[in-house]
Amino acid sequence: MKSGTVAVIGKANAGKSTLVNVLVGEKVAIVSPKPQTTRDRILGILNREEGQIVFADTPGIYRQRNELTSLMMRTTENTSRGVDAILFVHDGHAGVKEDDAALMKKYAALGLPMIVAYTKIDIMPEERIPEDIKTLYEAGVVQDIYPISARKGKNLKRLLAAIYGMLPEGEPLYPENMVSDKGEKFMIAEIMREKILLKYDKEIPHGAAIVVNRFETREDGVAVVDLDIVCEKRNHKAILIGKQGRALKETASFARQDMEKFLGRKVFLTVYVKVREDWRDKGKMLRELGYSGEE
Ligand SMILES: Nc1nc2c(ncn2[C@@H]2O[C@H](COP(=O)(O)OP(=O)(O)O)[C@@H](O)[C@H]2O)c(=O)[nH]1
Numbered sequence: 219m220k221s222g223t224v225a226v227i228g229k230a231n232a233g234k235s236t237l238v239n240v241l242v243g244e245k246v247a248i249v250s251p252k253p254q255t256t257r258d259r260i261l262g263i264l265n266r267e268e269g270q271i272v273f274a275d276t277p278g279i280y281r282q283r284n285e286l287t288s289l290m291m292r293t294t295e296n297t298s299r300g301v302d303a304i305l306f307v308h309d310g311h312a313g314v315k316e317d318d319a320a321l322m323k324k325y326a327a328l329g330l331p332m333i334v335a336y337t338k339i340d341i342m343p344e345e346r347i348p349e350d351i352k353t354l355y356e357a358g359v360v361q362d363i364y365p366i367s368a369r370k371g372k373n374l375k376r377l378l379a380a381i382y383g384m385l386p387e388g389e390p391l392y393p394e395n396m397v398s399d400k401g402e403k404f405m406i407a408e409i410m411r412e413k414i415l416l417k418y419d420k421e422i423p424h425g426a427a428i429v430v431n432r433f434e435t436r437e438d439g440v441a442v443v444d445l446d447i448v449c450e451k452r453n454h455k456a457i458l459i460g461k462q463g464r465a466l467k468e469t470a471s472f473a474r475q476d477m478e479k480f481l482g483r484k485v486f487l488t489v490y491v492k493v494r495e496d497w498r499d500k501g502k503m504l505r506e507l508g509y510s511g512e513e
């Protein structure tokens with residue numbers, strides 16, 4: 219039986235987390251149309267007869283703008299070492315940019331087995347696919363490239379077979395009923411952050427962190443969640459809350475529904491908004507907010 223860890227690497231917004239969720243068959247990582255959605259390394263575990271694949275979803279490849287993005291980039295770099303193989307995710311819909319081949323070659327140079335998932339083919343003209351593959355090949359990318367769509371579930375069987383093909387024989391690393399290394403409390407915070415990413419623009423979601431202060435189940439089975447949305451500036455707080463608290467109420471209600479779906483029980487959610495000036499630039503605050511740059 220096969221068993222091993224696969225680092226999922228690629229540019230911001232390429233579709234890494236979406237692909238991991240689809241392959242694992244459960245939502246282990248939040249997804250949004252904005253960059254910087256994934257901040258931590260998240261393991262998503264797939265168990266099948268052929269073996270166990272542990273996907274290490276990463277924040278992806280970033281230009282470093284502050285302490286938080288530097289830490290995210292470090293998480294990506296560290297994860298790409300100490301794994302059995304690399305799944306490089308390329309956004310086919312975005313086209314082949316000048317730096318794409320260089321990035322692929324950089325990770326290939328680590329010497330691990332690597333394949334490229336060329337994703338989002340559901341929203342692009344098919345005839346561009348072979349042209350792009352040729353362009354990448356001529357720029358020195360010799361790895362196999364698999365055109366797929368995570369959203370439409372296209373060519374995923376072939377991709378999975380190729381991933382198993384890169385892994386060594388071995389016993390499962392994790393219990394077979396486990397789908398992620400993160401617990402419910404982590405996902406509760408992430409679901410809140412996902413709704414903020416979907417609801418607000420620009421620096422608001424990128425400057426938001428979630429602290430869950432209370433997460434317990436009452437005797438009647440209702441999960442009680444108290445959390446803080448930490449933002450960077452007073453005017454961000456005002457935007458988050460909105461006129462008569464309307465924006466926050468909507469976002470929280472949206473989050474609560476998703477938390478209930480995820481937990482499979484009713485949720486009683488209380489949300490506070492707090493300001494911590496420029497927390498993304500401060501190492502100590504990052505650690506207090508749970509960003510430690512693991513691995
Ligand atoms: N049409 C289409 N959109 C996708 C696909 N995979 C991801 N997306 C979208 O691309 C955006 C970024 O996805 P995400 O998984 O968060 O990217 P990540 O930053 O690489 O983890 C989201 O809006 C996704 O819904 C796909 O196969 N097809």
Ligand SMILES: [Mg+2]
Nearest residue numbers: 234235255256
């Ligand atoms: Mg992601």
